[in-house]
Each structure stands twice: as C-alpha cells, then as structure tokens.
Amino acid sequence: MPVQPLAEWRQRWENEGAKHLGVRPVEVAEGYARFSIDLPYGDERDGDLDFLNLALSYAVDVAALASVIARVDPEREQPNGTASLHLNFLEAPSGPVSVEGRVVYWQVPGALIEVVATGVDGALIARGVSPYSLRAKTPEGAAS
Amino acid sequence: MSPAASELASQAQASPTYREFGATVPTLDAERAVISVPRESVRLRGVRDSINGGVVATLACAASRLLLQARLGDEGRAGPATEIDIAYLSAARGSVTTFEARILRQGGRVAVCEVEVRDTDDGTLNAKARVSLDILR
Numbered sequence: 001m002p003v004q005p006l007a008e009w010r011q012r013w014e015n016e017g018a019k020h021l022g023v024r025p026v027e028v029a030e031g032y033a034r035f036s037i038d039l040p041y042g043d044e045r046d047g048d049l050d051f052l053n054l055a056l057s058y059a060v061d062v063a064a065l066a067s068v069i070a071r072v073d074p075e076r077e078q079p080n081g082t083a084s085l086h087l088n089f090l091e092a093p094s095g096p097v098s099v100e101g102r103v104v105y106w107q108v109p110g111a112l113i114e115v116v117a118t119g120v121d122g123a124l125i126a127r128g129v130s131p132y133s134l135r136a137k138t139p140e141g142a143a144s
Numbered sequence: 145m146s147p148a149a150s151e152l153a154s155q156a157q158a159s160p161t162y163r164e165f166g167a168t169v170p171t172l173d174a175e176r177a178v179i180s181v182p183r184e185s186v187r188l189r190g191v192r193d194s195i196n197g198g199v200v201a202t203l204a205c206a207a208s209r210l211l212l213q214a215r216l217g218d219e220g221r222a223g224p225a226t227e228i229d230i231a232y233l234s235a236a237r238g239s240v241t242t243f244e245a246r247i248l249r250q251g252g253r254v255a256v257c258e259v260e261v262r263d264t265d266d267g268t269l270n271a272k273a274r275v276s277l278d279i280l281r
Contacts, residue, residue, distance in 0.1 A: 017187035020164070049224045050161035050209065054202040057228075058188060061198030081191045084231045085201060089224060 003028055003070050013062060021055040023062070031103035033066035035059045039093050052093065056117060056126055060087060063101030064113040064130045071103045071111070072134070080133035083110070087128030095120045104129075108136045145172055149214050156210055167203070169210065171244075177211035179203055179243040180264070183236070194235035200261055201230050204273040207245035208257035212277055215250060223278030226254075230273035238263030241270065253279050 013025035022038035037055045045051045068079050098118050105112035111134055117126040153169035156162055166185035171178035181203060188196040205225040212222035242264050248256045254276060261271040
C-alpha cells in the first residue's frame with residue numbers, strides 16, 4: 001500500500017504524551033517506521049529508571065504499530081492489535097535513541113515485527129520481537 | 145503495610161513515572177506489589193482507547209521493581225528491567241487498572257517476577273508479563 005506522506009505521518013504520531021517522553025516520529029517506509037527519543041531530559045526524569053523504561057517501551061510499541069500500518073493493505077486487511085512483546089533491555093541510554101520497527105513476517109492472521117533501539121554511537125540499547133494480530137476483510141469490506 | 149513498605153510506596157508515588165499516570169500503591173509487602181492506575185490519567189492511549197501497550201509493559205516492570213526493592217530492603221537496590229515478555233490478552237480499558245507483581249525467583253544478582261494486569265471493574269485479565277531485573281549490591 002502507499003505510505004502516507006512524511007509530514008502527515010509525523011503529525012499522526014505527535015501528541016502531548018509522546019512529547020513529554022521525548023518520543024518523535026522520524027521516518028516511515030513500507031513495513032518500516034523509525035522514532036527517536038530525545039535524551040537526556042535534563043531534569044529529574046533522567047534519574048528515574050522507570051521513566052527511561054517508559055520512553056523506550058512506548059517508542060517500541062508505536063514503532064511496531066506504525067510499521068504494521070505502513071504495510072497493511074486496507075482493501076484486504078486491517079490491524080487488530082499487538083498480541084505480545086518480548087523485549088531485552090541491553091544498555092542504559094546515555095543520549096538520543098533511535099527506535100526502528102520492521103515487519104519481518106506477514107501473513108493474516110499474524111505478522112511478526114522486529115524492534116531495535118540503538119544509541120547515537122550505534123550501541124544496541126534494546127532489541128525485541130512483537131507478534132501482531134491482523135484480520136482479513138471480506139469482499140464486502142467487513143473484517144472476518 | 146509496614147512502615148518501611150509505606151515509605152517505599154510513598155517514594156515511588158512521588159517519582160516522575162508514577163506521577164505521570166497518577167499511580168498509587170495500595171499493596172506492598174514481601175509477597176506482592178500492586179500498582180493502581182486510573183485510565184483517565186493516562187494520556188498515551190492504544191487500540192480502542194485503551195492504555196497504550198508500552199505503558200502497560202512499563203508499569204509491569206515498575207511493579208516488579210517495587211516488589212523487588214521491598215524484598216531487598218537495605219541489602220541491595222532493584223536495578224533496571226533487563227527483559228520483559230508480555231502477552232496482551234485484552235485491551236486495558238477499565239476505569240482503574242491494577243498491576244500485581246509476584247516473585248518467581250530471587251537470586252543474588254537477578255530476580256524474575258510475574259505480573260498480572262487486570263481491569264478492577266470486572267476482574268478481566270488484560271495482560272500477563274514476566275519481568276527479569278538486575279539486583280545491584
């Protein structure tokens with residue numbers, strides 16, 4: 001399916017909650033999405049392990065979902081929801097983080113998304129996979 | 145709740161993450177930690193206006209860390225989550241969602257917790273997670 005124009009796509013993923021986490025949409029292609037996390041915050045959030053986990057987990061979630069939306073054929077399929085997530089947190093980020101979601105398998109009713117978070121120097125921050133549930137549409141357009 | 149657990153819960157509730165979600169700690173002892181989150185205070189939404197899946201994963205990690213810290217007391221510090229495996233079973237759309245963590249195994253350097261995420265309105269299980277954490281000595 002055609003991917004949304006970049007400016008439109010970015011606008012879709014921008015909101016106050018994401019901004020507070022420093023999570024920004026960066027780029028999109030078919031079956032692929034990349035977000036960034038602007039770290040450090042320069043305030044008390046930097047010392048809160050749960051908050052860093054929050055920024056990473058949220059960015060991973062939206063990168064996975066955005067990669068699915070950038071792959072789905074709206075005539076034949078529709079997203080149903082994230083089925084599960086397996087994520088390894090490998091390094092604590094010390095600066096900006098890039099989070100990529102990439103569709104690595106696609107077959108209704110299930111897709112598999114690979115998510116990778118890296119630091120500015122390319123250090124692996126987190127890596128995981130997320131199975132995603134899809135629904136087929138009938139010829140009339142309703143999801144089966 | 146013991147005085148030590150009560151103090152730990154108060155510290156947690158004052159942290160940026162708990163404040164972000166209006167999270168409270170109704171239960172904290174050596175066996176379990178419960179975090180309670182009103183959905184109306186969560187800005188980050190997911191499918192069908194539920195709590196975003198990344199937020200659910202984070203709060204499962206936070207409940208695990210809180211429980212581990214309660215168990216460690218002055219003998220160590222609950223470190224960051226190193227791994228999470230979470231199954232999303234239904235959209236977290238209750239007016240209040242609870243995250244209940246229990247220990248599966250606590251070793252010298254690593255602990256593994258299990259977390260159940262439930263809608264407190266009707267008890268529906270929204271997600272189940274397994275979280276591994278470092279123990280810092």
